[in-house]
Amino acid sequence: MQRHVGDDDLAPAALRTAAPASPPAPEDLPESAYAISTRGLVKSYPGPEGTTTHAVDGLDLDVERGETFAFLGPNGAGKSTTIAMLCALARPTAGRATVAGVDVLAQPRAVRRRVGMLFQHSAVDPDLTAEQNLHIHARLYGLSRRDARRRTAEVLETADLTDRRRSPVRTLSGGMRRRLEIARQLLHAPGVLFLDEPTTGLDPHARAQVWQHLRTLRERHGSTLFVTTHYLEEAENCDRLAIIDRGRLVAQGAPEALKAAIGDDLVVLRTGDDTAARQVVRRLLPPDRAVTVDAGGVSLRVPGGSAWIPRLCAALEASGIAVNAASATPPTLDDVFFHHTGRSLGAAQPGRPAAPPAPCTAPATTKSGGGR
Template sequence: MATATAEDLAVRTDDLGKTYGDRPAVIGLDLAVPRGVTFGFLGPNGAGKTTTLSMLCTLLRPTAGRAFVGGHDVVREPHAVRERIGLVFQETTLDLDLTAREALRFHAELFGTPWRQSRRTVAALLELVGLTESQGRPVREFSGGMRRRLEIARGLLTAPQVLFLDEPTTGLDPQTRTVIWEHLHRLREERGITLFLTTHHLEEAENCDRLAIIDNGQIEVEGSPAELKAEVGDDTVVLRTCDDAGAALLVRERFGVAASSGPDGVRLSVSDGAAFVPKFCAEAGIPVLSATVTPPSLDDVFLHHTGRTIRTERGGPLTVDDVGRRR
């Protein structure tokens, strides 16, 4: 199969790097993001996500390698890149005194969009993100979710090929995150654009078609969320029975699966937990009181590849030892 060129891809990087003095922030980054997908960087704060995004959006100049967005070199053709992208910053940059309609029209005017065209575009975008009824209200009266939707609409004013989103739902409650992602999914379906996001939220990363786990400025692994989780290992099954010790012995002898019994029940790992549980119930002859099947998570993937979990406790990353103690 022929290697994809920069023109075939929404984003491509070749050995991309960024160093501040003698401190590397991004190291040897190789990316090939197809057009029309939702691609995500998953990693903790300080991993290099925002630095990479800033280089791709021409806000930072790389110190090594090359990067292409929409087939154009971010260093040699920055204006061409900017014409093809939209950007939603991590921190809000809205003027709180403007109404939603005024905010979008002002932004359109900065890009030189003709007045009649901007009126139609603004109206369509407000409808797309569900803010038509609130377009005359000052932005300061908006909730966090409404402001984020308005910023997404602003990022779409120039009909970008790629929409970059830096931590798009940070600070939002789970219900609002769901609403934001409903709008993003519909946006991609209706307009066929590429979504490129950074996140440290595991649930948000599940929305990506492809995901790159980044840590200490380097990509550790890349693939779909399902592929990444499948590579980590088996499902964890916990059974509570009328005789946990006997059930554990039966699992080992009859099914050839390692199992242990403890205060929480019988614990074992199998490739397909959902299929194993009914089979055990049918063949074991020991009443099962409850069964829990837990597939590998993206946190397990991060732990597997980096030696630590992305989830935080007391404001800092958990170590492998911390994870062992919690279990």
């Protein structure tokens, strides 16, 4: 994560000075309509030959209290830089932001006391036990020995790691280590928890475990979770998301609402003669509907794609064109990203399904739904 080090930046000694004597109680936190709010937030760096590079360019964002919010975008889009500013680890070039009701520019240390930050890369000592790692971190935050022991026991239970509390971190699985790092950020009872690519490097099973843990965390404590990710399926777990590309916000809303705004299903046909099939399909559609041909077959976007497939198959077979397979796929978050940026975020290429289409031999074998 790119990080601008300023006069008020965190160092280990400064962390001890800035930390509260005990976790702030919920009633001590300022009242605010939003857990996070930004207006015109900018972070710029000097570029080559006197130019300026905008890592974040005019970000307007509101995150509700108790919400799980995803910041979705490719590597280098500005996600980590935004988190650095919201955690008061980097000073904005322009604009303003409040986190947990505190102004990031005016009260950076107060912001740090009220947030937790899970970085992309591990920051626990592999030679210490899980319990020792947590206890040291609690003491750095200014908790007394008694409070540090109490909070360590509480967050170990929250992370379902009590039975491994005396295990060296190096002996824990990747998913356990990630849960331990999340637990470490809960020691001072933050109002907002930032998680920068929380499942990077984990296998699918461990990723699912981490997300189950995050859901439990929010249900038990009402935490506001701000998650950066480039995994489309992880963004689906969130209440709302914002898509950032090249430092600019291009869309935000609930995942289902963003997909519904795209509207049309992707229909892909594989035939014995795709070029001739395109001409037949073209005659069945309104003039404004594009029909393309590539290595994957004949592609088009229409509302109610599953209902179109029998009609398309019948027309092609009546024209003497064999239909080998057909599929209809509802819009995905990758479609949303492609719609707003002209580029694909997921592993699949734009306009192509992830799985091969089903044979178009009967309605029961026609594929409808699924992801790309």
